[in-house]
Amino acid sequence: MSITVNVNGVEHQLDVDENTPLLWVLRDHLDLNGTKFGCGRGLCGACTVQIDGTPTRSCLTTVAAVSGRHVSTIESLVDQQPDLIEAWVDENVSQCGYCQSGQLMSAAALLATNAAPTDEDINVAMAGNICRCGTYSRIRKAIRRTAEARQ
Amino acid sequence: MNSVSLNNLSRRNFLVSSGVLVVGSYAYTSGFNPVYANGTRTLSPSVYVAIGTDGVVTVTCHRSEMGQGIKTAVAQVVCDELEADWEKVVVAQAEGDAKYGDQNTDGSRSIKNFFMPLRNAGAAAREMLVQAAADSWGVDASECEAREHTVHHAASSRRAAFGELADAASKLAVPESPTLKSRENWNHIGKSRIHVDAQDVATGKAAYGADVTLPNMAIAVMVHAPVLGSSPLNVKVPDSAKANSRFIGIETIDATPGPIGFNPVGSVAVIAEDTFTGIKVAEELEINWSDSPNQDFDSDTFQQDLREAVEAPGNVWHEVGDANNMLEGAEEKIEAVYETPFLSHAPMEPPSAVANVVGDAVEVLAPVQDPQTTRNTIVGAKNFALENVKVTPTLLGGAFGRKSKPDFVLEAVELSRRLKRPIRVQWQRENDLQYDYFHAPSVQRYEATLGENGMPTAWRQRTAFPSIMSTVAAPNMVEPANWELDMGFTNTPYRCENQSIEAAGLKAGVRIGWLRSVCNIFHAFGANVFIDELAEQAGMDPIDYRLAMWDGMDVIQGALPSEPGHEFKIERLRNVLRKVRENSDWDQKIADGHALGVAVHHSFLSYVATVLEVDRSDPNYKVTNAHVVLDCGTYVNSDTCIAQMEGAVVFGLSAAQRAKLTFKDGTIQENNFDGYLIARMPDAPSISVELIDSDHLPAGVGEPGVPPVAPALSNAIFKAGGGRRRSLPLI
CATH class of the missing domain: 3.30.365.10 (Aldehyde oxidase/xanthine dehydrogenase, molybdopterin binding domain)
Known part of the structure; x- marks a missing residue:
């Protein structure tokens, strides 16, 4: 069936099963490969996108559920929060980098609603995103650096 | 779907265009390391660095990048000896080839084993550029000095950029024992550098195994045997799957007899036009598996056996x-x-590999820690001629040792051979944790x-x-x-x-x-x-x-x-x-x-x-x-x-x-x-x-x-x- 989704400000008309997870629509149908597959069960956060600004695991979200809503992915973050990306690079956060799209989308959602997150705020907002390389301390630094620069 | 460019600039790309300086040498540093021995040690010369007439320095990284920053470190070493400008250095990923020396990115030894070969490559290129400049000015090379991507002759205040010298330098003999810089003059080695892929990672552009898409490629979602050693006996495909136009079919792979090695385990591959169709059909299959000597394995019992030992x-x-x-x-x-x-290693990127078998040749793009072992394993298991097997590592979404073992690549090769089209194998997390x-x-x-x-x-x-x-x-x-x-x-x-x-x-x-x-x-x-x-x-x-x-x-x-x-x-x-x-x-x-x-x-x-x-x-x-x-x-x-x-x-x-x-x-x-x-x-x-x-x-x-x-x-x-x-x- 035909479903309309708005991703990064662009409307797409798709002929897919309405139960298809948004993750696979992004990756296999829209060529937006920045969003990653990690666990398929919402446990690791690698597939995090924002839906109307809320960080959401795209592997558990059907494409039907986002019809009429605004989906943002890592590919649009450079337009939304370029300073956050710059902080990520300057802190040399990433190691293998695979989880970082999801980390960035969670961090961006946090900063959009909380201008000065505390350590505990960061713990809560980022606990759903696993980084097997263990870059957490640098993620924390990059979030703080961005928040401080915006003050 | 668009295909992904891997920025895999091979040596051939440079040799076909004239006026490019290509040098590099490889000498294996001996050391006893039996676990990783795979017959890839060689004294063949190889290429780590190329300088174009545009002045761009391409450092070829022959080790796999899995987060340890090796692409950046390799470039720093070459750049230092070469006296190159860091901003004019690009890093390419090498395909698996013995000419590079050992490529088994494992055992924390990329820098340990290649520090000197990489320094020599950079220093040789520097000496050739200096010689080319000296020749053109009619002065002795000892009066000239390379710094900041330029050769200088202080006495006459003449200077020439590396790019201008690349053509002439490429015609000179490669010095066998170039003079290395002394430690106190290092300006890149030992310094802090942002990883060369940092910007691509932070903008979602970095390409891992599952990000590779080839024209006419199908996806293979794997259903592995619940027990090591079991093979699929029979498979019932539900009618709903048969009615789905995006479902292509199933293929069974038997457990490989004999030593486990890097061989594929027993599985049913669901071939589909897209990943989710494959996942959905995989969940609905009814599969009977053969008995296995491992079907009673119990980790609590095993731990008790270790205690008794x-x-x-x-x-x-x-x-x-x-x-x-x-x-x-x-x-x-x-x-x-x-x-x-x-x-378990549990890298964030579950195993995934793309293989494209065409006639008697195969090309693989996959997150592997050792493209040479991957290549040799394909040759051994699938009877391809070595020269017809090309393996290029993508970025690895974490590995920690898991992706030294190319079992998942062999699945992709076998399936592509059968289906006569490019195949991307996709493991889910459950596959990864059962078959680590x-x-x-x-x-x-x-x-x-x-x-x-x-x-x-x-x-x-x-x-x-x-x-x-x-x-x-x-x-x-x-x-x-x-x-x-x-x-x-x-x-x-x-x-x-x-x-x-x-x-x-x-x-x-x-x-x-x-x-x-x-x-x-x-x-x-x-x-x-x-x-x-x-x-x-x-x-x-x-x-x-x-x-x-x-x-x-x-x-x-x-x-x-x-x-x-x-x-x-x-x-x-x-x-x-x-x-x-x-x-x-x-x-x-x-x-x-x-x-x-x-x-x-x-x-x-x-x-x-x-x-x-x-x-x-x-x-x-x-x-x-x-x-x-x-x-x-x-x-x-x-x-x-x-x-x-x-x-x-x-x-x-x-x-x-x-x-x-x-x-x-x-x-x-x-x-x-x-x-x-x-x-x-x-x-x-x-x-x-x-x-x-x-x-x-x-x-x-x-x-x-x-x-x-x-x-x-x-x-x-x-x-x-x-x-x-x-x-x-x-x-």
Whole structure:
């Protein structure tokens, strides 16, 4: 069936099963490969996108559920929060980098609603995103650096 | 769908355009390293650097990038000797080819083995550029100097950019022994550099295995046998799948008979036009699997077998004095048993590989740690001619040893061969956790008697674990190998004049492989907690206790000969321990009642001391602070070394705190991240790292930070009043 989704400000008309997870629509149908597959069960956060600004695991979200809503992915973050990306690079956060799209989308959602997150705020907002390389301390630094620069 | 460009600039691309300077040389640095031996050692010359007439320097990185920052480090080394401008350097990923020398990105040895070949490549290119400039100006090369991507002749104030000189330089002979820069003139080696892929990662552009798409490619979602050794007998495809136009079909793969090696396991592949169609059909298949000798494998029973193994004498690897009789006759001795469970690599990127078989040739794009072994394995298993097999690594979304084993690539090759179209194999997390090459579980038993000064007078240590060799070499090779035992057991720095060191092996019903730091993880755990127990018994500080044990000691000899220039020196171990004592404010904090634990370990030719502090009021003993000191000899990217230590603390904490895998009836019980518990943001402590400035030879960085973490945590929990915890995970 035909479903309309708005991703990064662009409307797409798709002929897919309405139960298809948004993750696979992004990756296999829209060529937006920045969003990653990690666990398929919402446990690791690698597939995090924002839906109307809320960080959401795209592997558990059907494409039907986002019809009429605004989906943002890592590919649009450079337009939304370029300073956050710059902080990520300057802190040399990433190691293998695979989880970082999801980390960035969670961090961006946090900063959009909380201008000065505390350590505990960061713990809560980022606990759903696993980084097997263990870059957490640098993620924390990059979030703080961005928040401080915006003050 | 769009195809992905991998920026894989091959040597050929440069040679076909004229006026490009290409140099490079490779010399293998010998060293005994049997686990990784794969016949790829060669003295063939190869290419690490090319300079175009546009001045762009292309450094070809022949090692796989999995987060350890090797692409950046390789470029720094070449750039330094070349006197190139960092902004004009691009890094290309090499395909698997013996001309590059060893490409097995494993064992923390990319820089250790290639520091000199890469320096030579950069220096040779520099000398050729200088010579070309000197020739054009009619002056002697000794009057000219290369700096900042330009050759200068000070006497005449003439200068020429590298790009202008590339054509002429390319016609000169490659100097065999170029003069290397002296250490004090290094301007990239030892400095901090942002990783070359950092911007691509942060904008979602970095390409991993599953991001490769070829025209007409189909997806293969794998359903693997629930037990190692089983094959699919029959498969029922539901009618709903048959009606789905995006479902292509199923293919069965039988378990490979004989040694497990890197061969595919029994599976049913669901071939579909897209991943979700494959996943959905995979869930609906009804499959009957054949019986397997592993179908009764139970990890609890296996752990009990390991416990029993250390109750009896094992193979004796080291014996001095009369430890056995002294311990049997001792009125009082200290005795402890340490246990560790199965662990999985669980890289965030599950295995995925693209293969395209066309006629008698195949091209592979996949996240592999060793493209040459991958290539050779395809040749051996599928009867392709070597020259018809091309393997290029993508970025690796984490690996930690898992992606050294190309079983998932062989699946893609086989399926592409059958379907005559490009195939991308996709594993789900459940496949990854059932069919890892697992980190071995272990049991160690330590016994010692102490003299009046608190120092050990007799000492016996036994270890039991399933050897990697039983999986990758032959099923009957169950005894731990010398190189496994030299990971912290036979090369223990804790020596005693009456000492017996013994080992035993058992065969597991699942695949065993190497995981970041390998056997060092469990051997460092047993040794460092036992020392803490002895210090406690002797009424001494655990750091003082170690220093007293090492008094007068110089070099530790393990079961294997040391590599030249890489002897295990007690002085360097002592040094990192003293530094971490200072950095963690150990003495003051212990006096003030803080709960700190320490561990120190030598692995991958490097020395690491770690102090962890836990919150004693937290029932889960949250780690609040970590202090790490690393002596890895000469280092290249200082920030990468720090990052690797930070990551190692978190990786080590996963194993130390909660990670554990169990098997019932041959099947994994924790098949996703709700059961296999990995450290998350709230678990991450504040971490400080000191790098020792050293002119020793470069040694390992990626792995040696992990082993001290679990014992340091156990020792800190003891200080916090949590009791002596001798079994991982600790929480």
